[in-house]
Amino acid sequence: MSDNPHRPLTLRDVSAASGVSEMTVSRVLRNRGDVSEATRQKVLTAARDLGYVPNKIAGALASQRVNLVAVIIPSLSNMVFPEVLSGINDVFEDSPLQPVVGVTDYQPEKEERVLYEMLSWRPSGVIIAGLEHSEATRAMLAASGTPVVEIMDTDGKPVDSMVGISHRRAGAEMAKAIIKEGYEHIGFMGTKMPLDRRARKRFEGFTEALAKAGIEIEDRDFYSGGSALAKGREMTQAMLERSPDLDFLYYSNDLIGAGGLLWLIEQGVDIPGQIGLAGFNGVELLQGLPRQLATMDACRREVGEAAAKIILERTGEDSSGEARTITLTPTISFGDTLRRHRR
Amino acid sequence: MSDNPHRPLTLRDVSAASGVSEMTVSRVLRNRGDVSEATRQKVLTAARDLGYVPNKIAGALASQRVNLVAVIIPSLSNMVFPEVLSGINDVFEDSPLQPVVGVTDYQPEKEERVLYEMLSWRPSGVIIAGLEHSEATRAMLAASGTPVVEIMDTDGKPVDSMVGISHRRAGAEMAKAIIKEGYEHIGFMGTKMPLDRRARKRFEGFTEALAKAGIEIEDRDFYSGGSALAKGREMTQAMLERSPDLDFLYYSNDLIGAGGLLWLIEQGVDIPGQIGLAGFNGVELLQGLPRQLATMDACRREVGEAAAKIILERTGEDSSGEARTITLTPTISFGDTLRRHRR
DNA sequence: TTGAAAGCGCTAACAT
DNA sequence: ATGTTAGCGCTTTCAA
Numbered sequence: 001m002s003d004n005p006h007r008p009l010t011l012r013d014v015s016a017a018s019g020v021s022e023m024t025v026s027r028v029l030r031n032r033g034d035v036s037e038a039t040r041q042k043v044l045t046a047a048r049d050l051g052y053v054p055n056k057i058a059g060a061l062a063s064q065r066v067n068l069v070a071v072i073i074p075s076l077s078n079m080v081f082p083e084v085l086s087g088i089n090d091v092f093e094d095s096p097l098q099p100v101v102g103v104t105d106y107q108p109e110k111e112e113r114v115l116y117e118m119l120s121w122r123p124s125g126v127i128i129a130g131l132e133h134s135e136a137t138r139a140m141l142a143a144s145g146t147p148v149v150e151i152m153d154t155d156g157k158p159v160d161s162m163v164g165i166s167h168r169r170a171g172a173e174m175a176k177a178i179i180k181e182g183y184e185h186i187g188f189m190g191t192k193m194p195l196d197r198r199a200r201k202r203f204e205g206f207t208e209a210l211a212k213a214g215i216e217i218e219d220r221d222f223y224s225g226g227s228a229l230a231k232g233r234e235m236t237q238a239m240l241e242r243s244p245d246l247d248f249l250y251y252s253n254d255l256i257g258a259g260g261l262l263w264l265i266e267q268g269v270d271i272p273g274q275i276g277l278a279g280f281n282g283v284e285l286l287q288g289l290p291r292q293l294a295t296m297d298a299c300r301r302e303v304g305e306a307a308a309k310i311i312l313e314r315t316g317e318d319s320s321g322e323a324r325t326i327t328l329t330p331t332i333s334f335g336d337t338l339r340r341h342r343r
Numbered sequence: 344m345s346d347n348p349h350r351p352l353t354l355r356d357v358s359a360a361s362g363v364s365e366m367t368v369s370r371v372l373r374n375r376g377d378v379s380e381a382t383r384q385k386v387l388t389a390a391r392d393l394g395y396v397p398n399k400i401a402g403a404l405a406s407q408r409v410n411l412v413a414v415i416i417p418s419l420s421n422m423v424f425p426e427v428l429s430g431i432n433d434v435f436e437d438s439p440l441q442p443v444v445g446v447t448d449y450q451p452e453k454e455e456r457v458l459y460e461m462l463s464w465r466p467s468g469v470i471i472a473g474l475e476h477s478e479a480t481r482a483m484l485a486a487s488g489t490p491v492v493e494i495m496d497t498d499g500k501p502v503d504s505m506v507g508i509s510h511r512r513a514g515a516e517m518a519k520a521i522i523k524e525g526y527e528h529i530g531f532m533g534t535k536m537p538l539d540r541r542a543r544k545r546f547e548g549f550t551e552a553l554a555k556a557g558i559e560i561e562d563r564d565f566y567s568g569g570s571a572l573a574k575g576r577e578m579t580q581a582m583l584e585r586s587p588d589l590d591f592l593y594y595s596n597d598l599i600g601a602g603g604l605l606w607l608i609e610q611g612v613d614i615p616g617q618i619g620l621a622g623f624n625g626v627e628l629l630q631g632l633p634r635q636l637a638t639m640d641a642c643r644r645e646v647g648e649a650a651a652k653i654i655l656e657r658t659g660e661d662s663s664g665e666a667r668t669i670t671l672t673p674t675i676s677f678g679d680t681l682r683r684h685r686r
Numbered sequence: 687t688t689g690a691a692a693g694c695g696c697t698a699a700c701a702t
Numbered sequence: 703a704t705g706t707t708a709g710c711g712c713t714t715t716c717a718a
Contacts, residue, residue: 008465008488010711021689026713034687051486056463057409058711060400061694065713076428082419089446098460100443103432117441120399122351143394145351229631259631266633288572288602290609353695364705369697377703401695404710408697 009052018046029054060122067096069311070118072128074106074196079255079283080300081129084151087304088127095312097124106195108134119144125311131156132197147314149307152298153198154327161314163306163326167198170296170330171205174250174278177332179213181339183248183276186215189235189260190252192222199252202280206250219243223256232259247275254279257293258286261337265290277337282330292335299328352395361389372397403465410439412654413461415471417449417539422598422626423643424472427494430647431470438655440467449538451477462487468654474499475540490657492650495641496541497670506649506669510541513639513673514548517593517621520675522556524682526591526619529558532578532603533595535565542595545623549593562586566599575602590618597622600636601629604680608633620680625673635678642671 011029015022020039027033028043035043046052060066071088073081088099100123102114112134118126119140126141126148133141141148141159148160155168178186188206190199207217219239223231232255240246251257257279261271269275271291282297306326314321334340354372358365363382370376371386378386389395403409414431416424431442443466445457455477461469462483469484469491476484484491484502491503498511521529531549533542550560562582566574575598583589594600600622604614612618614634625640649669657664677683 012711022711023689023713024687027688030713032713036687039688051482053459053462053483055465055711057400057404057465058694059713061404061696062711062713064694066400076419076425082425085419116396119396122398122400139394140396227627227630229628231631233631255628262631262633284570285572285598287570288574288576288605290605355695365695366697366706367704370704373697375697379703382703398695401710402697404712405695405697407710 008055009050010055011052013050014043014047014052017050018042066122066124067098068121068123069097069099069125069127069308070102070115070121070123071099072102072104072111072114072118072126074104074129076103079285080281080298083300084129084304087301088308089304091305091308091312097308097312097315099127099308104129106193108137108195112137112140115140122146124315125149127151127307127311129153130197131158131162147311149310151303151307153201154325155201158323158325161307161310161324161326163303163310163324163328165299165303165328165330166205167201168205168208170280170298171202171207172209173330173332174280174296175206175209175213177334177338178248178250178276178278179210179215181272181276184215185218185243185246186210186248186250187219187221187239187243187246188217188250188252189221189223189232189239189256191256192224202252218246228253228255229259229262232256232261233263234259236260236263249275249277251277251279254281254283254286254293254295257295258289261289261291261293272337272339276339282333291337292333294333294335294338296330296332299330302328351398352393353398354395356393357386357390357395360393361385409465409467410441411464411466412440412442412468412470412651413445413458413464413466414442415445415447415454415457415461415469417447417472419444419446422628423624423641426643427472427647430644431651432647434648434651434655440651440655440658442470442651447472449536451480451538455480455483458483465489467658468492470494470650470654472496473540474501474505490654492653494646494650496544497668498544501666501668504650504653504667504669506646506653506667506671508642508646508671508673509548510544511548511551513623513641514545514550515552516673516675517623517639518549518552518556520677520681521591521593521619521621522553522558524615524619527558528561528586528589529553529591529593530562530564530582530586530589531560531593531595532564532566532575532582532599534599535567545595561589571596571598572602572605575599575604576606577602579603579606592618592620594620594622597624597626597629597636597638600638601632604632604634604636615680615682619682625676634680635676637676637678637681639673639675642673645671 011022011025014025020043025043028035028040104111125146128150129152131150131153150158150162152164154162154164154166221235278294280296282295310324354365354368357368363386368386371378371383447454468489471493472495474493474496493501493505495507497505497507497509564578604620621637623639625638653667
């Protein structure tokens with residue numbers, strides 16, 4: 001109750017227990033330099049017996065090397081980012097690097113705080129979602145002295161490297177496909193998230209491409225909160241009551257699209273004849289619906305992998321590679337809700 | 344190209360720029376001790392102008408205090424853990440603590456590695472999923488000298504604190520509800536994951552409760568990989584072809600249950616009259632299906648919140664509170680697939 | 687192959 | 703209210 005009952009073990013303890021200098025113990029534990037097999041075993045045994053866990057805080061301070069990579073994303077509840085993370089994880093799996101995740105809830109101020117907090121641990125790299133950041137955030141990224149990869153979007157100028165798709169172009173491609181299939185009366189549904197810049201870019205690309213074909217969106221609606229599937233249902237019903245002439249519904253994400261799809265099936269609507277549908281993201285989870293929703297893959301896993309690889313290559317011994325830009329190309333999957341031939 | 348072109352800033356730089364001692368700069372930046380408003384401003388201005396970001400590695404080493412909490416979970420791709428995380432995040436939101444997430448993919452050896460890695464950063468607390476760990480993992484947890492909360496399960500003996508539900512009991516409760524509603528010919532479908540101990544405990548609780556009523560599971564099947572919704576569909580079809588007399592299907596998770604539900608609806612099966620269905624998890628995402636699947640909430644968010652609160656209270660100035668056990672009680676939601684009255 | 691000394695950037699503890 | 707000194711636990715560098 002008086003003296004430290006549980007002082008954490010240090011190299012010194014292992015050194016004492018094994019009769020080997022701290023320095024040599026350190027070498028053994030890091031597999032650095034030449035150590036005789038005999039002392040090696042002595043040290044390893046002592047460390048194991050004591051249950052010694054090295055202190056990376058001290059190690060990092062002394063060596064000026066940190067194996068942490070900051071990963072900053074807007075959300076986890078959203079199917080998309082976990083998949084990016086899993087791509088990152090896979091690439092770092094057999095490297096010394098370790099991702100540390102921070103979540104911003106799509107709030108620029110929170111992004112700023114989270115980044116500051118993470119930079120204070122002097123990570124070896126930063127992977128951050130999006131290209132739009134506060135002035136201060138951009139300044140911190142630029143001054144961080146560590147490779148930065150902005151992901152998920154390539155419509156803009158990165159601080160350093162970037163990996164993603166063009167959401168403008170994704171929206172435009174979908175618009176072209178819809179037009180090509182002969183649909184003309186188009187409605188749009190999305191989330192009420194002014195801060196989701198990527199969704200907005202998609203929408204802009206979409207409307208611009210329609211405009212070029214002389215088509216305008218005839219109805220639109222935005223939701224926030226609640227279960228996406230249920231919202232998709234409700235919004236679809238409401239929109240079709242309001243605008244019964246629509247022949248195509250473009251949803252900003254697959255989940256609300258699926259809700260709409262389920263409702264339309266129940267109503268006995270002919271899909272994709274009477275009404276066509278498309279979502280966005282290529283959510284694998286939805287394979288197994290009565291019909292496959294048309295969608296466009298956001299290349300989430302590939303984005304994560306590519307970003308992690310960039311950090312890896314710019315962190316290696318040689319290091320200092322150039323800033324890179326990788327633009328992935330999403331492909332449309334037509335599913336059963338976007339017909340392939342004109343009527 | 345020769346001299347450090349980008350030496351990270353230190354307190355010393357801020358000290359020099361502001362003409363205030365390092366110690367006082369440190370005090371200002373941490374809001375500790377009395378500092379005159381005048382010097383305070385000088386320091387803050389200098390720090391901001393330089394773009395100084397404190398080095399927490401050095402800070403942590405010097406103060407022997409780390410505001411990191413290790414959170415170790417099996418998976419992110421699975422709807423359930425992100426929700427636990429978000430509960431944890433919320434509680435830590437306005438505290439100095441910061442969660443750091445590690446993923447084990449349900450592999451005990453990976454759990455061991457991840458824990459070791461995280462303990463080497465000397466976190467202020469550990470939140471780890473499950474009660475079953477390797478010998479070495481338990482030893483590390485016990486010796487960590489930091490509060491440990493094992494979450495999601497309370498069927499077993501914790502190293503320190505635990506928060507969760509009894510999966511045995513959850514399985515048993517569902518069995519009782521099914522029996523009470525008059526179903527007698529029961530099939531089970533789940534994931535082929537011997538390492539998901541919680542799913543297994545649910546299954547055991549389920550079969551034991553059935554056995555007490557003299558009922559045995561008449562068919563069972565397990566899947567791995569692929570889209571859960573699609574698998575639920577396929578397995579359900581296969582099982583009913585094999586065992587056409589079944590009148591109830593219990594699924595180990597909501598997603599495969601939803602797949603089964605969709606298929607049965609398409610087949611025009613009378614639900615819950617001819618066949619009843621239930622899943623597990625209370626996945627909010629599924630609100631919006633044509634029918635609401637009966638399920639049982641795993642209290643994911645609450646578990647995360649409670650665990651974070653335990654860490655918080657045991658980390659506070661007073662600290663050292665006792666180990667705690669919190670058993671949450673999941674409730675059945677009957678939805679539209681588990682009838683409320685006997686035929 | 688092994689060891690000794692110095693110091694990473696910060697904060698605790700003690701002056702003043 | 704501010705400054706000084708020592709040292710956190712490790713690694714780097716240099717010496718033996």
